[in-house]
Amino acid sequence: MxxxxxxxxxxxxxxxxxxxxxxxxxxxxxEELITTVELELTNQADATNVALFKSVDSDGDGPNAPVITITGAVNANATYDGTVRFLNESIAPSENITEEVIEEADEHEVFYISTLSDVSIAKIDVDSNGNPLGVQTTFQTGAIGTGVLNVVLRHEPTKPNDNTLSGAGGESDVEVAFTFEVE
Structure with a gap:
């Protein structure tokens, strides 16, 4: 960037x-400093059912661990619209890095890796060549369960790819892991 x-x-x-x-x-x-990653999931059948996954790493690559907060619940057997945001909150006003990711979509891709086998995630936005970007997603949940959801922003991945980090190559701009509970 x-x-x-x-x-x-x-x-x-x-x-x-x-x-x-x-x-x-x-x-x-x-590369830009990304201090904050926010993933918002909104239930398609009930717009009041919103879950927000937030990771704030105020010292970037420093020694302090990120602060993870999760508000709201993800329901079983539901479909959610997802939006991820990348911010640099170390400056005032904060910088929305997501805008640059979208502008440079050919050079970026967001990956979602869930340890829950009963969760499927589809990227619904694409770059100028029709390859997935992943800022906008759809999450389809199945049975109740708890696992880990990794959100990774890759810079200069191979496109198209097999939707795996190893198959995409490139370098991670930011990578966070959330506890992902389906209720």
């Missing part, structure tokens, strides 16, 4: 310091 102002400043500085037009300019593209 690009920070346009930093890139323009770096190019301008290198252009001023450059001795000839033949010099190669290498710009390092630093």
């Amino acid at each position: 690009k920070n346009s102002i930093q890139i323009l400043a770096a190019v301008a500085l290198l252009s001023i310091a450059s001795c000839s037009d033949d010099d190669d300019v290498t710009i390092i593209n630093e």
